[in-house]
Amino acid sequence: MEDITYYVGLVHYPVFDKNRKIVTTSITNMDVHDISRTCCAYGVRNYFVINQLESQRELFFKIMAFWQSDTGKNYQPDRAEALKTTVFLDSYQDAINYIKNQEKIYPVMITTTARQRKNQLRYDSFNSVINNDTLRNNPEAPAKPVLLIFGTGYGLADEIHEKADYVLTPIESRSEYNHLSVRSAVAIVLDRLIPKNKGGINGHIASCKSRTN
């Protein structure tokens, strides 16, 4: 089984709000640095914060500037470190193009949802399906990278799932409550999918390193 390079995208548009209207959600400080830290710990090559609004781009760079300033680094050096692999983009299409430019090959696009949909990809068949998919065009070609897409608000709009190669099955709730934060969902999905004891994925050690542990 070949090692796979993972990317994570957090989409702020198009997503549902609580009334199932399509909206653009706002970037939050916690979504930027918590998910950056999880991605670094799991060797994800880049974490894309995806929002098409100019005001949100400015907010993103304010958050980045704070954590990478002397004040931010002094307060929490691991946040600055984790943000090195975090990138702001306008759309999920830009994320696909970013990966194509960097890897010279298009990624397999996988979306996530808390809802049931038809033909969802199960966690226990992920490895066989992905390894087959990444290699299907040419056995000599490098494995395709995987772009995992998460939604904010009340979840990704249907049009993104329809563009995806696969939609993952929901994380099964153990109770009647089924509303994990996206920060928790990213942590659980990466822990389930990315093999243990891999020192960097596909030869790329993530450029973020822990300074405090």
Next chain:
Amino acid sequence: MEDITYYVGLVHYPVFDKNRKIVTTSITNMDVHDISRTCCAYGVRNYFVINQLESQRELFFKIMAFWQSDTGKNYQPDRAEALKTTVFLDSYQDAINYIKNQEKIYPVMITTTARQRKNQLRYDSFNSVINNDTLRNNPEAPAKPVLLIFGTGYGLADEIHEKADYVLTPIESRSEYNHLSVRSAVAIVLDRLIPKNKGGINGHIASCKSRTN
């Protein structure tokens, strides 16, 4: 294998700061509601926010009051719902006593850490060890509940690990970066430990229910 009732405690004292000094950390809004949501989704019976400072108790109840007010409920009804099983306590000893009062039996106390320690409990032997432990005094007695303790800041002080029945092995980083947020760590640990497809643990359906999914 008997079902186990889980509790989660988030400790703000005694924990290390970045210079390995023992401190009390502050409660954060995100630690209260994100971890509450994860605990509800995984059927945890109560989530304890543990801090001995009166000022922090006041802050906790301000956060609770906001999310349970009409404004908070209107903005995010699932947060109010998740907070129903969240309890503020002064110390981890109080958490143990709370569980004893509620369950009529002392819990197995398990601490978590990002550091290597001697004799840590491995995830793959968790079920056999815990099932053995919960039943060891009397095969007719109910299974002991499990209290999982997480630290804030730069991790739990040694004295808490020394009081614990077990210390879990660290979540293995997949890169050189090893600094997950406690919010991510709670999500990953509960996902690894709590069996899937359990509709409530030990007959207790968590009282929080999703309204939006």
